[in-house]
Amino acid sequence: MSDASIEALGKLVLDYAEERLKLDPVPLDYTLTSDQLFDRVGNTITEDGLGGDRAMDIFAEVLAPACLSIDHPRYLSFVPCAPSEAAAMFDLVVGASSIYAGSWLEGSGAVFAENQALRWIADLVGLPREAGGVFVPGGTIGNLSALVAARHRARRTAADGARPFRIAATTGAHSSIKSACDVMDAEFVGVEADERGRLTGPALEAVLREHGPESFIAVVATAGTTNFGIIDDLTGVAEVCERYGLWFHVDGAYGGAALAAPSVRHLFAGVERADSFIVDPHKWLFAPFDCCALLYRSPADARAAHTQKASYLDVLTEAPEWNPTDYSVGLTRRARGLPLWFSLATNGSKAYTAAVERTLEVARFAIEEIRSRPYLELAHDPQLSVVVFRRLGWSAEDYRRWSDHLLEMETAFVVPTSHDGETLARFAIVNPQTTEDDIRTILDTMA
Ligand SMILES: *Cc1c(COP(=O)(O)O)cnc(C)c1O
Secondary structure, X not given: OOHHHHHHHHHHXXXXXXXXXXXXXXXXXXXXXXXXXXXXXXXXXXXXOOOHHXXXXXXXXXXXHHOOOXXXXXXXXXXXXXXXXXXXXXXXHHHHOOOOOOOHHHHHHHHHHHHHHHHHHHHHHOOOOOOEEEEEOOHHHHHHHHHHHHHHHHHHHOHHXXXXXXXXXXXXXXXXXXXXXXXXXOEEEEEOOOOOOOOOHHHHHHHHHHHXXXXXXXXXXXXXXXXXXXXXXXXXXXXXXXXXXOEEEEEOOOHHHHHHOOOOHHHHOOHHHOOEEEEOHHHHOOOOOOOEEEEEOOHHHHHHHHOOOOHHHHHHHOOOOOOHHHHOOOOOOOOOOHHHHHHHHHHOHHHHHHHHHHHHHHHHHHHHHHHHOOOEEEOOOOOOOEEEEEEOOOOHHHHHHHHHHHHHOOOOEOOOEEEOOEEEEEEEOOOOOOOHHHHHXXXXXXX
């Protein structure tokens, strides 16, 4: 492209990005069918190309509005993502910079910065100086990579070449743990949770004894379950893992962000004993998709498990430097930790503490509102920013209709969840732009 063309297209793209980031509030938008989209744009891949103006137009007018704005303040389904402006803007820079962030040789500057962001997280967790890791696409790959490293160590240290194949976790663990077990051909062993929904030391120990502790690869504790925000008894679980020499993995994909919030930090006691830990900055740490921080207490174990060996990679794998790609499943990687790094460097860590605390404040407001309204009832005692509650007298169909209507009106996106066969309403509050008024507005629609 000529300089003039780059300038013209650059203006289109950057103006669009700037406008999108300035929208307040962003539109919630909607979902279309494939037929509806085809009717509106036809076939966009042509021999001669549409040109940047037309392609950008199609995106702005048709495609983008057919994507829900995950950062809408009343998007409270699943776990939303509300990137800081600095993080979102820096994603453009990462895309423009052609950085290969798999190896130190090729991406030293980016890897250095990513490692400082990882260190900030490792300090929140309380991991030792030698801890380290890598930013991977999401919690699913983070959990899988950690468990593959755990398996490598378990099989290396097992007596007479035994091959440990079990992984223990509560049934409240995220679906990605079972998925990792499937990928690894490992057996998921569900441990019964206590009355507060937590994995505890005694229940874990009973299950380990029943199956034989030597048959286990690892134990997974969740620090903030997806459905309820429950934090397992990390100290109790850590003690049992130490007693039996088992790898202790902590899945903080959603909840780990709350380590930055002094008001709830005590709930995570014991997390500092983890052998591996994940948190998704694309959930509650204001980074754009896709970004999961994966950390190891002793990275050498992970390196031994994950380094790909091939003659064409020798120049990288034989080097002593930190190659991020050696710590997870996957080889080629973009510098996906840089948007988080830029935002942290720009705003400072205190802004992160304040933003997480703000979401917790709004969650506490939601809890009080639910308690004060006679037609609503909390389904659990929320610890973090996930609030699950019931509308007395509603059937599953009532919840579904209410939720569909909210989206149709572009008022809010709040899908129901279920627990023990009961349909329930659920808020996941991770967006500092979500206000008390937003909560009140949604709860009013349930009266
Ligand atoms: C979201 C989540 C995951 C999976 O993370 P992805 O980034 O969606 O792959 C894993 N564990 C927990 C607890 C989660 O909330």
